[in-house]
Amino acid sequence: MSRGVGLVRRFPWVAATLVVGFAALLLTLSPWSPAGQWLLVAYVVLMAARSAWAMVHDLVKGSFGVDVIAVTAIAAAVLVGEEWAALVIVLMLTTGEALEAYAAARARRDLSALLARNPQTALRIQPSGDIEPVAVAALSPGDRILVRADEMIPVDGTLLDSPGVLDESSLTGESLPVEKEPGDEVLSGAMNGRTAITLLVVRRADQSQYQQIVALVEDAAATKAPIVRLADRFALPFAIAAYVIAGAAWWMSGDPARFAEVLVVATPCPLIIAAPVAFIAGMSRAARHGIIIRTSATLEELHRVRTFAFDKTGTLTKGTPALVGVQPAAPFTEDTVLGLAAAVEANSSHALAASTVAGARERGLILTPATNASETTASGITGTVGGARVSVGKRDYVAEHVESGIPDLRPRPGEMATYVAVDGRFAGMLVFEDRVRDEARATLDRLRSSGVRTVVMLTGDTSPTAEHIAADLDIRDVHANCLPADKVSIVQHIAGRPVAMVGDGVNDAPVLAAADIGIAMGARGATAASEAAGAVILRDDLSCVADAVQIAQRTIRIGLESIWIGIALSLALMGVAAFGLVPALLGAWLQEGVDVIAIVWALRATRER
Structure with missing residues (x-):
């Protein structure tokens, strides 16, 4: 019972249409039959006026939508006394609205837990x-x-x-x-x-860095141009064809009812219902892959994206430093230096300590527990391992524990180092780097094979670090040292549209909002980025970006197929109705049959290839 009440609250116009239809049927079968007819007329006229108001609002903004034919068909059906046919058209309209509302609500629900991470x-x-x-x-x-x-x-x-x-x-x-x-x-x-x-x-919260970036997000989103819905692209030519056939049928027969009969079967049910069903199916399939696509507009833009811009840190790279090299000083070996350093670092809270221990375990080293560990926050740590006094940390810290000084060993740009001393002797240097994701190269190759022509890297990192990562991934268009506003400006001036931007940080939120399609790597919990994006990747896996593009392309293809099937069947029915062979009420139900065929075809978007 509670589920039924919930559905009524979520889709009140569908419920109202069904209730009015049932009430009118009861009245028609009773002694108060005229009351049933007047109830139908009043309701369908009200709904036609509601749709007409929305239609006029769209026309003022320069958008010609599919509701135009439906409103005309309702009015024509009422004028020739086909109230039941008009009610069936209203049911189709309200069902289409409900499907679109359901898709949007589902996306918001799937994201609610993710976006609650903001402190x-x-x-x-x-x-x-x-x-x-x-x-x-x-x-x-x-x-x-x-x-x-x-x-x-927080502030x-x-x-x-x-x-x-x-x-x-x-x-x-x-x-x-x-x-x-x-x-x-x-x-x-x-x-x-x-x-x-x-x-x-x-600073107060509303003046802090995080809120300033959120404000930049709002400005960027407000300046982004809206897109034309897939179904609306077919609305004008379909409407012209329907009006021409209906007018010709009326002119040749001299019967105004013929005009209504043609428009009833011309009601663009496939345009209003088939495309939203395909989109919901595609969005559901994307969700199974860990991809939340928030609106059908995002899905439509994603299927024809021509340029992809990527943030570097945490997007193309893993976002956390990993041990990439050990440079020992004689007579120490790599494993000795790393094993002693990891044994001491196991007692440290420093960000690189976990990377040191993980690097030792990857090499299969067995760590001897350190004793008497003493850490100087943000500088280094010293402890005893197997009788040896081991110091690990910044260059200046380790230099204090070395009798003869440290050789001039320096990490390359984009790298970070910790230094190791054993019993007063310099033992070596550990080198860390934010490594490229394992799936990054394959993801870019899949995007290029899907029609993406240009790949761009936007990063706040220095040029040497950015160029090093870009070379590994064959990215030739690189913009380094970018502030959030710089990224927005670059994306807005890219020639190959639509442009998709992929990022994961708070600093990426403005450019995600400014891009035609913003895709947030949400697994790391960057709330502002997820709020600004049209799609959110819930798994820490860059290959989901290529999955999203391919799912969008297949969904739109199936949606177009559903629309064309519906249009072809509607044109055939219009031709038959033009000769007076299809009464208005029968035509309305035949159009519902066309809906079923288009919907079944659209549901193919839920399946994998």
Whole structure:
């Protein structure tokens, strides 16, 4: 029962049409038969006026929609006394609206949990030292807040008391962790590291970096031109054909009822219903692949995309530094240096510590537990491993534990290094880099084979780092050192349209909104990016981008096939009705049969190839 009530609330016009039809039928079979007829006339005229108002609104904006024929058919049917035929047309119209509303609601529901990750509360430290949770909007400059490990910074602030390590990749595109000292400014939207930090609030939430980017998103979205729906592209030629056939039938027969009979079977049911069904089917199939496509407009644009722009960090790359090399100093070997460093780093909260341990395990090294470990936050850690005193960390930190100094070893652009000393001797250097995703090359190849002509990289990283990644992926159009506004400007001026932008960070949100199609890699929880995007990839897998394009292309192809099948059958029925062989009510139900055929064909979009 509750499910039925819920359906009525979600689709009230479909329910109202069915109720009116049932009530009119009962009245028609009773002594009050004229009342049933008047009820039908009043309702269909009301619904025609409702559709006509929306139609006029669209025409004022320069859009000719498929509702024009339906409104004309309802009016013609009423004028010649075919109220039941008019009701069937109204049922078709309301069903089409309900299908589109269902698709939009489903996309919003699938995204609701994802978009709830934006911090809504903060931990404010009272003068007494007590900690109380408060709404982020209630914070004021001068407040002190506690940000726990692995939490997003809720407002702009200044770091207090002790150093911290932050992941600012979602803000700046820089993939390597950023070390902050007391007194340094920390921007909202960054992710805290593995130790809690204390901040002094310097700006209210609505003035902080995160909210400024959200405002830029809104501006970019407001300037993006709307697209023409797939069905509306066929509306004008189909309407002209229908009016010509109906007018010719009336002129040749001299019977105005013939005009209504032709328009009833000309009602564009396949245009109104078949395309939304195909879109819902395609969006459902995409959801099974971990892709949430939020609107049918996104699906339509995605199928003909010609340019793809990609953010680098966390999109084309994994977004976290990985161990890519060990440079030992004689007489130490690579495995010895890495094994000793990993044993000590297992006790550290530094962002590179986990990468060091993971790199040792990938090589199959067995780690000896370290004892007497002592860490200096954001600098390094020292511990005892098998009787040897091992120090791991920044160059300056390790230099304090080396008697003869450190050779001039430096990482390349885009790399980060930690240095290792053993018993007062320099032992070597560990090199880290944000590596290209394993699936990135194959994904770009699939996009190119699907009709994408140009691939562009937009990143806030430096040119040497960006060029290095681009060379690995055969990307020739590279824009480095980009701020969020720079990315928006570049995308807006790309010649090959439509343009799809793929990103994952807060700094990508404005360009995702400005692009013809924004695709957010939502697995990492960049809320602003997901809100700005037309499609969200829920899995941490770049190949889903190519899946989305191919699903969109197949969905649109099936939708077009459904429309053409419906148009062909409607034209055939119009030809028969023009000779007076199809009464209006029968024509309305025959048109519903055309709907069924078009819908069954459209449902093929749910299946894999």
